[in-house]
Amino acid sequence: MLIEIGDIAATSLITLYCHALESLSDKPILFDPKSVEITTELDKTLSLSDHALARILVSGTLDKRLVVHIALRAKKYDDYARDFLQRFPDGVIVNIGCGFDPRFLRIDNGRMVFYDLDLLEIIAIKTVFFKETERYHLIASSVLDFDWMAPVLEHKGPFLFMAEGVFMYLEGKDVQSLVLKIQEKFHGSELVCEVVNSIWLRPPLKKILDYKLQRQTHMGKDAMFRSGIRDSREMEQWHIGIQFLDEWSYFDSDEEKLGSLKLLKHIKLIRKTQWTVHYLLN
Ligand SMILES: C[S@@+](CC[C@H](N)C(=O)[O-])C[C@H]1O[C@@H](n2cnc3c(N)ncnc32)[C@H](O)[C@@H]1O
Incomplete structure (x- = not known):
C-alpha cells in the first residue's frame, strides 16, 4: 500500500507525522526537527498516493487529540x-x-x-x-x-x-x-x-x-x-x-x-x- 509497506508498519507513519505536526505547533510538547525533515521528504512520495491515510498525512489533518497523545507518549x-x-x-x-x-x-x-x-x-x-x-x-x-x-x-x-x-x-x-x-x-x-x-x-x-x-x-x-x-x-x-x-x-x-x-x-x-x-x- 503506502510507499510499499504493510498496514502494521504503516502505523509508524502516523506516529512520525504526529511528532512532526506537534513540533511545528505552538508550545510543542515534543520538539523533533528530524521528524519534520523526514516527513517533508516522504510527502513527495505520499502525495502521489490516493490512499485515505496518505492524504491525511500530507495535508496535516491528523486528529488533533491523536497528535497530542502520541507526542505526550514519545516525551514520556x-x-x-x-x-x-x-x-x-x-x-x-x-x-x-x-x-x-x-x-x-x-x-x-x-x-x-x-x-x-x-x-x-x-x-x-x-x-x-x-x-x-x-x-x-x-x-x-x-x-x-x-x-x-x-x-x-x-x-x-x-x-x-x-x-x-x-x-x-x-x-x-x-x-x-x-x-x-x-x-x-x-x-x-x-x-x-x-x-x-x-x-x-x-x-x-x-x-x-x-x-x-x-x-x-x-x-x-x-x-x-x-x-x-x-x-x-x-x-x-x-x-x-x-x-x-x-x-x-x-x-x-x-x-x-x-x-x-x-x-x-x-x-x-x-x-x-x-x-x-x-x-x-x-
Ligand atoms: C505504532 S508504530 C510505533 C512506532 C514507534 N515506536 C513510535 O512510537 O513512533 C508500531 C511499530 O511496530 C513495528 N512492528 C510491528 N510488529 C513488529 C515486529 N514483529 N517486529 C518488529 N517491529 C514490529 C511496526 O513496523 C511499526 O514501526
Whole structure:
C-alpha cells in the first residue's frame, strides 16, 4: 500500500507525522526537527498516493487529540530513557518497533549505545535518513525472530528495552515469549512497554475500539489490536522475577493541550484503555 509497506508498519507513519505536526505547533510538547525533515521528504512520495491515510498525512489533518497523545507518549518514553541514562550513562537501549522515531537524537548523552529495531520494510527506509555509528545501530528484523538479540548480547549492559505502541499488534502468546526470552537473556534488564486493556479486546468493547482506530487512522484490518493485559501486575504472573515498577497513562499528564479530556482520567476503564508499564526483569 503506502510507499510499499504493510498496514502494521504503516502505523509508524502516523506516529512520525504526529511528532512532526506537534513540533511545528505552538508550545510543542515534543520538539523533533528530524521528524519534520523526514516527513517533508516522504510527502513527495505520499502525495502521489490516493490512499485515505496518505492524504491525511500530507495535508496535516491528523486528529488533533491523536497528535497530542502520541507526542505526550514519545516525551514520556524519552523521560524513561533519560532516567535510565542518569542511572547508567553507559547503558544500552533497544527501541523495539522503533518506526521512524529519531529518539536516539533526542536523548543521546554521548556515551550510551542505542539499537533501533523494526521490520525490514521500515529499516530499509530509515537507513536513508539515519547513519549507523559505533553507538547507534539499526536492526532489520521481526522482534519475534530472536536472532536480533545476538549483537545486543555482546554488550555488558545494563539494558533498557522500550516498546512504544508495538505489543498490541502482536499475538498475546508472542508478547509473552518475547518478554520471557528478554528476561532469560538479559537478566536484570528493564522493560518499558505500552499495553492495551484486554477488556477492550473482547466484544462488545472491541467493536468500539476498532471503530475508533479505523476512524482515526484509516488503517486496514492488519493494523488492529490483538493483545493486551488486564492490569499492570498481570505480567508478574508470567515468571518469577518479573517486577512491576510503575505505570503511566496519557491522562496522568497535566498538559494544557489535553483540554477537557483530562476529566476522563477519573473513569478507570478510559484511563486504562492503553497505558505504559515499567518492569524490572530479574
Ligand atoms: C505504532 S508504530 C510505533 C512506532 C514507534 N515506536 C513510535 O512510537 O513512533 C508500531 C511499530 O511496530 C513495528 N512492528 C510491528 N510488529 C513488529 C515486529 N514483529 N517486529 C518488529 N517491529 C514490529 C511496526 O513496523 C511499526 O514501526
